[in-house]
Amino acid sequence: MTALTQMKCEACQADAPKVTDAELAELIRMIPDWGVQVRDGIMQLERVYKFKNFKLAMAFTNKLADLAEEEFHHPGILTEWGKVTVTWWSHSIKGLHKNDFIMAAKTDQLLD
Numbered sequence: 001m002t003a004l005t006q007m008k009c010e011a012c013q014a015d016a017p018k019v020t021d022a023e024l025a026e027l028i029r030m031i032p033d034w035g036v037q038v039r040d041g042i043m044q045l046e047r048v049y050k051f052k053n054f055k056l057a058m059a060f061t062n063k064l065a066d067l068a069e070e071e072f073h074h075p076g077i078l079t080e081w082g083k084v085t086v087t088w089w090s091h092s093i094k095g096l097h098k099n100d101f102i103m104a105a106k107t108d109q110l111l112d
């Protein structure tokens with residue numbers, strides 16, 4: 001199977017299918033540092049990245065913003081001194097699409 005980081009996000013229409021439970025179980029194993037949260041009934045992927053200070057946290061945030069624009073798929077981002085909380089879900093389907101797993105894997109690559 002192609003690595004998530006080699007894939008591109010597809011345009012996610014409102015009628016696009018959410019990932020199935022089986023797909024979720026397979027995909028979440030590919031991004032072991034990410035967790036699944038449910039907020040207001042919406043399933044989301046979330047990871048907290050730690051940094052030495054605010055400047056480094058902000059630099060990561062800006063790289064993530066560029067990635068989101070490149071893929072036209074956007075995360076929730078909470079940037080604080082020394083940490084950045086990143087949350088991925090698909091607004092259009094109010095849940096998780098494969099795009100969110102692709103973007104979580106690509107977010108991890110920003111640390112390289």
Ligand SMILES: C[C@H](O)[C@H](O)[C@H]1CNC2=NC(N)=NC(=O)C2=N1
Pocket residue numbers: 012072073074075088089090091092093
């Ligand atoms: C208006 C709508 O949010 C936009 O068309 C795009 C842009 N970025 C997006 N990002 C995410 N995470 N989900 C979306 O459904 C989405 N849609």
